Amino acid sequence: MPAFTFRLQTLLDQKLEIEAKAKLAVAEKQRVLHEQEAALRSLEENEKRIERSISRTRDELLLDSVANAVADVQRRNEYLLALQQDLRTAREQTIVQKFAVEEAEMNLRDAQAYAIECFREAEKLSRYREKLKKRFLAEAAKKEELEQDEMGTTMHLTQRTGA
Incomplete structure (x- = not known):
């Protein structure tokens, strides 16, 4: 009995290879998304840490302002201003990172599709x-x-x- 040959086998092999590459691309996009999400979590934690420092510094200024010298109050005020600037910078970085996460999610959805x-x-x-x-095997069996x-x-x- 003659062997079955599929005329489109080369095309099928190409499709299977493209499918395998697409799956690898999905895995890569997932890895990138996880990295972006981890970076976002880190930035959000940094933002919260700065907010706690600002709150603690304000409390110290309110509680200790009477007993401390003017120079010490001035130094703490400058420190508070620097913390507020750090917080603005951290919030900006967080916003930028959120966009990066959204882009990574979109890239993952595209790769999955x-x-x-x-x-x-x-x-x-x-x-x-x-x-x-x-069909070939049925015809071969019928012929036999x-x-x-x-x-x-x-x-x-x-x-x-x-x-």
């Missing part, structure tokens, strides 16, 4: 291959059955005429 599309194309071609193979019938008929006729 492309991977799904690649999977469907490869799956469609694979199902077509299986359908053709099934006909050959067996012909051989049986020939043997029967040969035995009959020879007897």
Whole structure:
């Protein structure tokens, strides 16, 4: 019996390779997203730490302002202003990082959609291959059955005429 050959096997192989690359791209986009989210969490924690420092410094100024010298109060006020500037900078960095996270999420969604599309194309071609193979095997079995019938008929006729 002749072997089944799928004329579009090269195309199927290419589709499967593209699908594998698309899956790798999804994994890479997920890794980037996790890194961006970790950076965002770190910036948000830094922002909260600065807010706690500002609150603590204000409390110290209010409680100790009467007992402390003017120079000490001035130094703490300058420190408080520096902390407030740090907080503004931290908030700006957090906003920028949120945009980076959103972009990474969008890139991941795009990569996932492309991977799904690649999977469907490869799956469609694979199902077509299986359908053709099934049809080929059915036709080969039918042909073999006909050959067996012909051989049986020939043997029967040969035995009959020879007897």
